[in-house]
Amino acid sequence: MIPLRVAGRSTNKKSDGSLAWLRERNRDRVIGVLRTLGRTSQADIARTTGLSRTTVSTLVAELKESGLVFEVDTKAPDGRGGRPGVQLVLQHPSLAVVGIDFGHSHLQVAVADLNHTVLAERRLDLDVNNRAADALDASALMVEEVLAEAGIERAAVICAGIGIPGPVNRARGTVGSATILPGWVGLRIAFEMEGRLGLRVEIDNDANCGALAEMTWGAGRECSNFAYIKAATGIGAGLVTDGRLLRGASGTAGEIGHTTLDEAGALCYCGNRGCLETVASGPAILQLVGQGRSEALTLPRVIELAAAGDIRCRRAISDAGREIGVAVAGLCNLINPERVIIGGAMSRAGDLLLGPIRESIRRHTVLAAADRVDVVPxxxxxxxxxxxxxxxALTSSTEARSAPV
Ligand SMILES: [Zn+2]
Incomplete structure (x- = not known):
């Protein structure tokens, strides 16, 4: 195996500026793109890295020769939005990444190879909000299980990506707000998880993780400027500008759920009044439509009832869409996205939710921004x-501090 260094790193400063250093750096960039995109064409590598097609072609030929890259001939589009034709895949079956998703009331863990194939995954229902230490312990056990199932050695895992349902201060590896996820305050999540897993970890909030998933494999592919809105128990946004996640100074960028819509509105758990979440989140909808019903409702059940024609459920969801649209309109005025991607459990309502979001954006956004933006599920x-x-984990491993892989 040829040891690979990763993008942007040089261990030989004496050779800075030399052709050999430049060549090695460009080779690392090509590998980084293959790791992030999974399967891609030479043309896309050239576009993403900014390298010339000739340079990419030479580097790819070398990587194929060394057995690190192989070709896949796709006669038809790959079903993930990719174009047909010869595509390249990073061949490194022994290496893997781990993903851990802490929801408010569940925990999911998966292991994937560098070719973006999920090898094993697990899910557990757990009160993550109030039992943070238990959730961290449980996740470490689940990582053991998925690695065993996939037959992957721990030493082969190059990074563990961790999503948590609240703002994250990535520099400190802690929760970035004392009120949004109180059970996690003071916990050095990155440090704790590195200790439990014996792996390098990267943490981010759930909406940013959703945006990354859409950017890599979903509705945000080939889109450099988009807003991913997670509308579920909470409402958050992952903002991608010029192809990169916008995280802000302390990790609270995209906390759209705490946009004030009514200064005299209901008190929100964040400490402010009239936040979007007080009127348009899953719990707010359940509170509205649950009154006077004998059946204990859940959000999926409300969406089901709405689809079946229940007038109150339909009105509650469309009103929530209108309010979310007001907050998203403000966002459109600020970052001028090409696309607004609506995700989270509420997005299962389809156009009943998306229609009013589109309408609010039209009403409240400057015309040029409103004309430009598509609202998609x-x-x-x-x-x-x-x-x-x-x-x-895949993205951060391309910016990793340490080689070799
Ligand atoms: Zn709030």
Whole structure:
């Protein structure tokens, strides 16, 4: 096996600027793109890296010669939005990444190879919000299980991506807000998980993970500027500008659920009043339509009833869409996305939710931004954050501090 260094790193500063250094750096960039995109063409590698087609062609020939890259001849589109033709895949069957998704009330874990194939995954229902330490312990056990099932040695895992349902201060490896996920405050998640797993970890919030999943395999492919909205128990946004996630100074960028819509509105758990989540989140909808019913409702049941014609359920979902649209319109004015991707459990309502979102964006966004933006459903719903945590590991491993892989 030829040891590979990864993008942007040089261990030989004396050779900085030399042709050999440049060649090695470009080779690392090609490998980084293959790891992030999974399967791609030479033309896409050239476009993503900014290298000339001739340079990419020479580097790819070398990588094929060394057995690190092989070709897949796709006669038809691959079903993931890819174009037909010869595509390239990074061949490294022994290496893998782990993804861990902490939801508010569940935990999901998966292991995938560098060719973006999920090899094994597990799900557990658990009160993650209030039992943070238990959730961390349980996730470590589940990682053992998926690695065993996939036959992957721990030493072969190059990174574990972790998504948590609240803002993340990535520099400190902690939760970035004391009020949004109180059970996790003070916990050094990255440090704790590195200790439990014996792996390098990267953490991010759930909406950013959803955005990464859509960017890598879903509705955000080949789109450099989009907003992914997770509408579920909470409402959050993962913002991609110029092909990169926008995280902000302390990791709270995209906390659209706490946009104030009514200063005199209901008190929100974040400490403010009239936040979007107080009127348009899953719990807010359940509170509205649950009154006077003998049946204990869940969000999927409300969506089912709405699809069957229940007037109150339909009104509650479309009103939520209108309110979400008001907040998203503000976002469109700020970042001018090409696409708004609606994900999370509420997106199962389809156009009943998306229609009013589109209408609000038209009403409240400057015309040029409103004309430009498409509002589309997410490709992934239940597994978005899990797949996104894998994408986080795949992406961050290309920026990894250490070689070799
Ligand atoms: Zn709030």
């Amino acid at each position: 997410a490709v992934f719903v239940e597994r978005a954050e899990l797949l996104g945590s894998l994408a986080l």
